[in-house]
Amino acid sequence: MKLSITSQVGLAITAILSSTDAFPTKPVPQRQLLICSDSTTMPYGKTSLIQGWGFYMHNFFNLNITNLARGGRSTRSFINEGLWGSLVASIVPGEGTIVLIEMGHNDNGDPTTDTKFRATLPGIGHESVVVASNATGGTTERVYTFGHYLRKMISDVKHAGGVPILSGMVPIMSWNGGVLETDWAFADYEREVAEQEHVEYIDHTKYAVNRWQAFRSVNATAPYYPLDDFTHTSWPGAEINTEAFVTAVKCEKRSLFRQSQLAPYLNANASHIEYQC
Ligand SMILES: *[C@@H]1O[C@H](CO)[C@@H](O)[C@H](O)[C@H]1NC(C)=O
Ligand SMILES: *[C@@H]1O[C@H](CO)[C@@H](O)[C@H](O)[C@H]1NC(C)=O
Ligand SMILES: *[C@@H]1O[C@H](CO)[C@@H](O)[C@H](O)[C@H]1NC(C)=O
Ligand SMILES: *[C@@H]1O[C@H](CO)[C@@H](O)[C@H](O)[C@H]1NC(C)=O
Numbered sequence: 278m279k280l281s282i283t284s285q286v287g288l289a290i291t292a293i294l295s296s297t298d299a300f301p302t303k304p305v306p307q308r309q310l311l312i313c314s315d316s317t318t319m320p321y322g323k324t325s326l327i328q329g330w331g332f333y334m335h336n337f338f339n340l341n342i343t344n345l346a347r348g349g350r351s352t353r354s355f356i357n358e359g360l361w362g363s364l365v366a367s368i369v370p371g372e373g374t375i376v377l378i379e380m381g382h383n384d385n386g387d388p389t390t391d392t393k394f395r396a397t398l399p400g401i402g403h404e405s406v407v408v409a410s411n412a413t414g415g416t417t418e419r420v421y422t423f424g425h426y427l428r429k430m431i432s433d434v435k436h437a438g439g440v441p442i443l444s445g446m447v448p449i450m451s452w453n454g455g456v457l458e459t460d461w462a463f464a465d466y467e468r469e470v471a472e473q474e475h476v477e478y479i480d481h482t483k484y485a486v487n488r489w490q491a492f493r494s495v496n497a498t499a500p501y502y503p504l505d506d507f508t509h510t511s512w513p514g515a516e517i518n519t520e521a522f523v524t525a526v527k528c529e530k531r532s533l534f535r536q537s538q539l540a541p542y543l544n545a546n547a548s549h550i551e552y553q554c
Pocket of ligand 2: 335336337338544545546
């Protein structure tokens, strides 16, 4: 059969249309990223004075981000209250679900006297202490170091088929004259555990300190901390901490040719975040 010119052109156009619209209408599912953290990261509702930096993460990454951060939690209480168990249950084996763990704001304190049952022992060692607590069902609870709980989290994520990444906590506005504190013990412990366990560490602490240091005084940062607690940011303050996270990802050199595992997912918004490494 001999087709007319017009019907051949028609067939060609039909072919082009069906091949082009096969793609835009079916977006490729995005890789999952789950966030485990505390009040400095969690999402707050419309009427809240404060916001967590995890709230803005989806603006900068081509990732399907679920912010499971919860206020007031430490590594210990996040696990004891079952929040960790449900996070791990939502890891999809075989899909490389990334689990970003940024903890430390609530792990400080003395576990033997802490009435919130969240303090952990400092450091990353193997020591433990038995305290009076009903947090694990009985009347006592063996409490371990911050590093112990991080190692458990890393191991659980790997066993579930996910990819753990640790991140250093954002700073509290602890200024000495014109200098913001740069030394955050719980960020150091996170980095040490990451090195020990051969998982990625994102230096969110360093780049967040850099951003806040640029304000030069605690008073200049005050408008960004509306609760006057030097810890919880306003919405614009949260954006500063999110941008600091993006900067940390962009600046990271795991080795000469090895970038952050999150770098391939940075989007056009992220390319406009240009701060010094
Ligand atoms: C993101 O993840 C949720 C929960 O797993 C899923 O329902 C949704 O379809 C995902 N979205 C994309 C764009 O992958
Ligand atoms: C870029 O950020 C803006 C908010 O500043 C947001 O509305 C937009 O969706 C973001 N773009 C992408 C691709 O996420
Ligand atoms: C644990 O003890 C606290 C008070 O210290 C109490 O409020 C809570 O109900 C107890 N939880 C359980 C499960 O017994
Ligand atoms: C910061 O603010 C406090 C209270 O408003 C004020 O007393 C203090 O002098 C200010 N410090 C500087 C360095 O401006």
